[in-house]
Amino acid sequence: MTQSTLTFLAARARQSANHDVLTFAATADQVLAFSEIERVGRDQDGALSGFQRPQIAGHIREIRDYLETDQAVLPNAIVVAFTGGVTLEDLDGGICRITIPTGDDAPKGLVVDGQQRLTALSTSHRRDFQLFVSLLVCRDEEELRRQFVLINNTRPLPKSLIYELLPGVDGLPDRMQSRQLAARLTERLNFNASSALRGQIYQHTNPTGVIKDTAIQKVLMNSLSDGVMRLMVQEPNGERQCFDLISEFYKAVQMAFPEAWWGHKPSSSRLIGGAGIQAMGYVMETLAQLDDARSWSDFMRGLSALEGKTAWTEGSWDFGNGDVRHWKALNVTPTDVSLLARYLEGIVRKDIRSRRAARHEAVDA
Template sequence: MTAQENLVVRAVKTQQGDGIDVYAFFLHGSDLTRIADISRIHRNEKDLKGFQRKEIRSHVKAIVDFLDSGPVLFPNAITLALSPEITFDVSRGPKPKGLAEVGVSGTLTIPLRIEGERAAWIVDGQQRSLALARAKNSQIPVPVIGFVSRDLQVHREQFILVNKVKALDVRLINELLPEVGSILPKDLAANRLPSELCNLLNRQAKSPFYRLIRRASDTGDEESIVSDTALIAAIKQNLRPPYGALSQYKQSAESSDPDAMYEALVLYWSAVRDTFPDAWGKTPSESRLMHSAGIKAMGALMDQVMLRADSSATPEAEVREALRRLAPYCCWTEGTWEGLGWAWNEIQGTPQHISKLSDHLIQLDRKLSRPAR
């Protein structure tokens, strides 16, 4: 391999975790996109690919404008995942007295490849890297931290942990969570199972939500009309013990039965779909059942209906009968909600509206399910 096919920089090497090599070095801003690919999030028929959100043009332009404004201080480090193909040669020579031996210095050699086959991937700093590549001054020295790993799961873990404290789209984090196998902070781990159930509901043909759920990896599928954030929030509520409809299938964070949870969700929401066929599958502007308020309110109702059905000899029949009794009182696509005084399209996705609608449906179900005297 010739010198033109490699980029050689001075670097300091250390190790973290279970013997993972980590490097600190500087690059010219324009070299970042020469050595590193951007792994954008998308989904094929089987798997979730990548992890990076789309380019935010306004954000990139704002950074470019800043970089082009004159001599600027830009010390923000870019985080890269490096292929094991990189090589490191330790510098020889005497060590200064009293040296804090945290890392060793040397030269890092990174192969230069065409896009899609590069030896590094941007984990944090996508927008900054794109801006640096477009700035007038291509020689701005940029600090880089690189860790050696080909494992996409490790890249995703670091991406989530780095961006958890930033204003990153929660939908992107939620979709990535099921693909990550490491121990996560408690607040993130709580979303992993609901997000995976959301994935299953969206991908399985037997699900009433098949291809209806909007996920961060979507590329504009017009069929996707249900907010994944709303459905995940509803499932999280269903998982709460002791009265969550799915809590009986979750003994602990390590012990759960996601297959049983999925079947329970399919049973309930299929009954919802069949009870309200004129409201199902429409856009939220046409049907408040598909709106975040409707999804969360009907999700709250699921706890009461399913727990009652579980004690029945025919759970599915009990669920469908409960929804049949409720149907005449629901105004998902027209009319005014009796007892709430809201026109069907006045329902909004605010906490107040969702809470009132949920309570209204729960009270109606409780009243209608009492035996006639």
């Protein structure tokens, strides 16, 4: 089998005396010609082999769809590590000429970071799209594995920070666009002067807030996908209507349960914790859809049915059928949120039916 080579001009970084670290631009086809993605697994004896996590098909599709747009850029470098076989020739000004053998018999570098970006680009129609490659030449296999662990052990950005950045980002995948709208509404709720939740939502730019931004966003995303906001947001000035709806609702919540709202943290009141915020979001949906509630006074009428039937800061919840929980026993889990939401919604729905029946009796009389 004949061997061919690829040659690149690269910038060499002065870093460790025991490693060569260089950066250059190459297409996905070129990178795959001299490297491979060795996915982590175990052999028949149970020994660990490989490095990279399994592919995540949905994430790769999102990256590919983005890369196929005209505005796509990919500044993050793919990291490829070799233990030998690469020829380096120093030129002037920190520039180096790299010669890498290719072909079946050539030693392959290992992709230690960026496997999904590389896979996405390799399936894209943009064959001439170049990405940055950071080339690391290690002493041996053990050193290569150590570098893989160190490179991939950096702390990722917190989800809440990413979500807070979303409102100012364009060209996002469809999956993230719904999250973007929820993040934008959360931002307005936290910083708009007319918001009942102004300054109360914890974000990286508002660390004194006590209500988790992700809890508010879950209420919004639920409503935008399957609730009253799904159609509301499509109406003229729809985003403003959505903002007004949730602001008016939580204004009513604050008025209905002032002792459980003000001066508390999620640890001292389940109302402002993730379980309470999300469960009350379902109550908002019920009152908005079945009772046509839009203003805080409309919502107060429905919330009055919950008086004396909650245990936000003390006592116990009686969910029926012998299921009695200490107030602190409710956690931010899908099971507990669903349990609390069903309990609160059941009371509110029963009250709505009773008020409707009373109106009908009054008309008949």
